[in-house]
């Protein structure tokens with residue numbers, strides 16, 4: 084049987100010895116081909132978790148295995164098979180879109196890089212933008228470039244930090260549809276952090292709810308909505324964020 088896309092075992096992170104833990108005792112096993120959501124209020128530990136999964140932050144405790152590779156021992160083998168996108172990480176602004184994509188294709192040693200860039204540009208409606216400096220693009224255009232960058236090495240695991248933050252509803256919907264189609268075509272595993280509960284209900288088969296660095300609940304969106312006796316995931320999120328139990332939550 085395939086090893087999980089992500090196996091996190093008792094993961095924890097303290098930014099300083101006397102600081103409270105940003106993440107504590109986080110354990111989960113995300114199967115291959117799944118799309119999971121990482122949810123939680125501001126400061127819950129989502130970005131810290133993603134940074135540890137990417138090997139950008141060293142955990143204070145616990146263990147991460149990505150696609151069967153132990154991140155502590157075999158990080159580069161894992162990194163070659165995964166990628167990420169975050170609207171908060173800007174691409175070099177003076178380089179053109181094509182130059183940016185070439186840099187990443189080179190870093191990942193992508194075979195037939197120009198053909199891969201042309202293919203992604205066509206898929207993500209970027210062909211007209213390839214010669215434009217990345218810094219001059221609109222938020223929606225930058226999101227599409229960031230997705231192209233994230234897919235340049237045909238990752239088996241994609242980590243997405245708020246993939247539709249600051250996009251208008253139409254562009255956000257386009258990105259969500261695109262991700263659904265991409266996942267269906269490639270079987271890629273996706274972990275996404277999002278504050279958009281409708282997006283999470285639509286895309287994710289399972290969600291991890293973080294609060295104060297700990298996982299306080301998990302399950303399918305429909306399962307959690309039923310468990311909390313609510314109509315949608317937004318209400319479940321508010322119950323958890325405000326510390327309401329099911330009995331108090333249901334009028």
Ligand SMILES: Nc1ncnc2c1ncn2[C@@H]1O[C@H](COP(=O)(O)OP(=O)(O)OP(=O)(O)O)[C@@H](O)[C@H]1O
Nearest residue numbers: 098104105106123124125126127128129130131132
């Ligand atoms: N570089 C850092 N140095 C010290 N503390 C940090 C650092 N980055 C994050 N923290 C702290 O770790 C905790 C978790 O932060 P994190 O950014 O992981 O949360 P988040 O769930 O991604 O929040 P948001 O939704 O606001 O992006 C917070 O208390 C935050 O202040």
